[in-house]
Amino acid sequence: MVFNSYTFVLFFILLLVLHNLPFSWKIKKINLLLASYLFYALWNPPFILLLWLSTVVDFYMARLIAVTEDKTRRRMWLAVSLVLNLGMLSYFKYGGFLLENFTALMASMGIAFQAVKPDIILPVGISFYTFVTLSYTIDVYRRKFAPEPSFLNFALFVTYFPHLVAGPIVRPEDLIPQFKEPRKATSYQMLWGLFLLSLGLFMKVVIADGWMAEPADFIFSLPFPVNPLDAWSAVLAFSAQIFCDFAGYSTCAIGVSLCLGFTLPENFRFPYAAIGFSDFWRRWHITLSTWLRDYLYIPLGGNRLGGFRTYINLMITMLLGGLWHGASWNFVIWGGLHGLFLCIERLFRNLPKKQKNPSLAEDMVIQATLIPIRSKNMSNLFLALFTLFLVNITWVFFRSPDFGSAMRMLLCMFGVITQGPKMLATPDMLKVAIVTVALFCTHWYMRDKSVKAVFGNFPWWLLGTIWSIMLILIILTQKSTSSFIYFQF
Amino acid sequence: METADYKKAGWLALALVLLFVAGWEIYWRNQGFALSFNDDESLWAHTRKKIYNVAPGQPVIIGSSRVKFDIDQETWKKETGHQPVQLALVGTSPRPVLRDLANDPKFKGTLLVGVTEGLFFAADGSFMEERAAKRLAFYPRWSLSQQVSFHLNQVLESNLLFLDEERFSLNALLKRLPIESRPGVFVFPNFPLKMGYMKADRQEVFSDAFVADTAVQHGVQYVWRYLGMLGNKRGFSGDTLTNMMSSVKASVDKIRARGGTVIFLRMPSSNPAWAAEQQSYPRELYWDRLLKETGAPGIHFTDYPELSKYVCPDWSHLSPADTKPFTKDLIRIIEQKNHVTLRKTSATTKIQ
Known part of the structure; x- marks a missing residue:
């Protein structure tokens, strides 16, 4: 049974009655x-x-x-x-x-x-x-x-x-x-749980299935190279799709559980605003990354056996983490790339730190900006965008049916193959662009906040209106029974 | 925020959603639309299940849109006492479905196969073939949960017009926005919203607005022209066609070996569409060869004045008023020419 089905609605109503x-x-x-x-x-x-x-x-x-x-x-x-x-x-x-x-x-x-x-x-x-x-x-x-x-x-x-x-x-x-x-859920838990269930369904039904699945599935299923813009659109679409699909499921699960009076651990914390890969894994599928840390990385020796062993342990953990997602070499490569980026990041962090002096150029940029941007925020924003860029590269391996397709997609994305035809219609590309920008901005804004704190500060009428818009869009999208991507893992 | 405020927010959300749903439903009803069921995987799977309970002479229909529009199931039921099992899929090649039924040892019934040459002889792996293959792949995976959802959904779809995914879902409506696409990109054209509707038994019907308004008919004709239906490019020949014929023959042989019956049907098309189809798929190279190689009987609309007297308003499908006499005549011809009893009272005899 999936959360986005009429069967679940009936099941959940009956269960809530029984539980109360x-x-x-x-x-x-x-x-x-x-x-x-x-x-x-x-x-x-x-x-x-x-x-x-x-x-x-x-x-x-x-x-x-x-x-x-x-x-x-x-x-x-x-x-x-x-x-x-x-x-x-x-x-x-x-x-x-x-x-x-x-x-x-x-x-x-x-x-x-x-x-x-x-x-x-x-x-x-x-x-x-x-x-x-x-x-x-x-x-x-x-x-x-x-x-x-x-x-x-x-x-x-x-x-x-x-x-x-x-x-x-x-x-x-x-x-x-x-x-x-x-x-038994308190009134507050019941309402907040239902709100989270609505939010999760909105992410899954409207964004992942309704808007992003089609362009991603279409381009990734083609057996020939495509135009670079189409390749990027497909990867960005999948990036949004997999987040909204999986975080949507977790949000539904947490919401449903709360309605029954039980708390489940947080699983996502706005990962697309991560600054670096260690930050990414503190925000993406948190319960898996902490599981791998506690039951694999640390037993392997973690960072206690010296620099070289730390890197080896990181790589083993991420390679097996990749393999956990599915029986395919592409998942191993995906995990390997994450491991590699984690190692490189660790290497940079361990470099002897120099005394920082803000450069003249940096000062000029900051002074020329009308909005009061602090230099740390600017560099963090660039680092977050760079991290997201690399994460998207890794998604190519995650989504492609085989290694050859993944390489072909990468060659298209980086303009090595430019002769591929244009395949996506403008409205699809617009949807991908809007969702990608909105997703990044939301993650950046929410980076150090929680959904509860932000929505909790809204006046009731605003929360009610946002809630109703999500529900109306779910009803209008009508894609009610497709499975969640992570079920296959 | 206090708990009381969350309650207020919840009630507001509920009120707005109910208000919207009521308004949305009333709006589309006032626009003159009729209820239409979604021709989704679950409805197809639900219909597919029925093939094991067919009575002798109760046919299973596969093919594409022409048999879905032109064979009127109500008339068929009135004439024979049985309602056919409609498994045809719009815009697809029936070859994968034929293969699937042939490989199902439990299927031993009468099979009517609609042949629209451009679709029937589509290449392996083509969009038209893959679309049908997807339905077949879904059927064995149709879980209990999905079956329960389907039955609940049927109740909702029977009452709420806006639940028509193909016309009124968010994506369907967004696709109708007047946004120019990039040059060189193929964009599937939109059929007019008022073209028609589908009943719960998968019967496709043109709407009254379509029949009455030539502008809507032109809208559909535009789609056919855009999709290349009027082109005169010759279909596959040589080894590709030979392989297709062999594969169809193998399927037909399997069904007939179990005591089943396969009858091919070439439904009417009109004007430029029929002219183009004659150019692209000359009868002797495709239809006649299909009957000869498979040894199965077939009914071509041009062979019977009572079947060829109609003009398809969109060049490809019959109007609802014409489907009734057409269906009656088709039943009579199938029985007379192929020695098959389709009526409820008699036992089915094998084709000779």
């Missing part, structure tokens, strides 16, 4: 759990078995880990959890990819190896719930979190529908404590 009826807290949690299974099963019912398997095994492994003192046995129980979860993920997500690459490797060595292409369907959200359950067993192993005695609380933590299929990737401490005490 005078049942015991345990019954309400059972309702939530069953609703979450229904939410998941309406895609592909058999895959619910995988979810159950992961839930049951991790619940009992964590208990065994907690009560066992012997180090080797503790490691063994942890290994059972890791092998099961990563094994399922590897089979369903990377089975075909591994086989394909093995066949290619054999062929390169002159060995004719033919295997039947496996017909594996990727269970929706497997990458997300695998990381959720892994964080639990690893935290219990590290004695950071005591194992949850209630199976109901644990199952709900894993399966709770707002985060189940596309995050935010929750940690045990984010959610399990919230299930221990009866919860």
Whole structure:
């Protein structure tokens, strides 16, 4: 079930009614759990078995880990959890990819190896719930979190529908404590939750699906080079599409959860105004980047083993982060580029700093400006734009169907291939330009602010009007059932 | 902001949305538009599911817009007691759908295949072929959630006119803004808003405004001209055509081997469109060869005075008043010429 569907509207209304009826807290949690299974099963019912398997095994492994003192046995129980979860993920997500690459490797060595292409369907959200359950067993192993005695609380933590299929990737401490005490949304939470749900749907339905998907999908699907302006438009369209799609999903999830009285962690913080790549990853898919930091980068040694190892660890983390997004070398390259930019940024930051003296030219520029712009703001703005430029380059690999297409797109963008035809109509290009500028300006303005603080300061009539405009545009756009991009990961 | 202010904002938003929706709906109704259903993937998938429950003689129709407009399902039902299953897709080649039905061992019924040569003989991987292939790819992935959404959506679409995505969605309306496009870019032209509508059973119908107003008809004719329907460029020949014929024959053979029936239909076109089609797709090179190579029967409108007496107002599709007698005659001809019983009371016999 997707948030942008009539099925969800009906499901959510019924669930809200159930959750607000005078049942015991345990019954309400059972309702939530069953609703979450229904939410998941309406895609592909058999895959619910995988979810159950992961839930049951991790619940009992964590208990065994907690009560066992012997180090080797503790490691063994942890290994059972890791092998099961990563094994399922590897089979369903990377089975075909591994086989394909093995066949290619054999062929390169002159060995004719033919295997039947496996017909594996990727269970929706497997990458997300695998990381959720892994964080639990690893935290219990590290004695950071005591194992949850209630199976109901644990199952709900894993399966709770707002985060189940596309995050935010929750940690045990984010959610399990919230299930221990009866919860019901306050009037404020309910209203704010509904506002966030509207905002998320606006981003997804109107901007991502309604305006940006068409130009991006069209140009990226062409098997031939296009005009540089069209290539740039497609990349910028995808840049806006993927942000609005994924941040839209997270915003919906947070809003829906709030309506039920539960808080989910923030997942996006205006990433397109990031100054540098480390800042970008503090703002983009925050729950994934912190997960990778805590469960991969730091265990690898982080920055504690010297400069060279830090760079290696960064690269390993980002390469695997890229691979997490999908079984394709393009995702690995995307992750690799992010890792490379993070390393370069780190290298610059670690250079011995010189005493700063504002140059004469810089002073003149500032004095000539009518608007009082501080030099730091100006340089930050340029750095943010430069970061966004590089982020867009990386999106080419993320979106292109294969390496050849990505390279062709880059050659078009940078004017190496100029003979490609013009493909996008002017209205489409205008939409991309308007959304790109609006998105960057919004992110820049909101860089150090929160949605809550900004909208909270509006007078009620302004908030109500903005809210109604978003809802009207959602109704008018009418694209109601398309899936979220991150579901495929 | 206080909680009370959020409440006020919520109520204001709700009031404005309801006011807008009511006003928007009333506005389009006052403009004289009729309710139209969206011909989306879910409606197609819902219709596709029906092929397993067809009675003997109840046909499944595939093809493009001509069979969707020209075969009047109500008349067909009145005449035969069965409503056909309308699977034709506007602006697409039916070859992928034919292949799909041929590969479905559970399909053993009567299949009517509309042949508009420019679409039927479109190249593999062309836009017309890909569009049909997308519907086919969606069908097995049509989730339970999407099915529930579809049924809820049908209730809304049955009552709210503005939910017509093709005409009144934000994107559709933005596409009608008078913004000149860059030279050299192909922009798909807009059909007149008042051209027609689609019923829940996927029956396409020209609107009364279209029938009455020649300006609207000219608007549609302009689109056909823009899309090259009046061009006389010869269609595929040689190996490409031979491969297409072989692939169609293979599909037809599979269906017939299971006891099914395939009948090709060439629906009427008029004036410059018909003249151009004769130039681009001479009958003996395409239609006759198709029937000969597949061994399947076919009905070409020019072979029957009762089918060729009509003038298509847009050169390509029959007017609603003409579709009724046309459908009656078509049923009679199919039964007489092909020895197929389409009426409810009798059992279907195989084509000889």
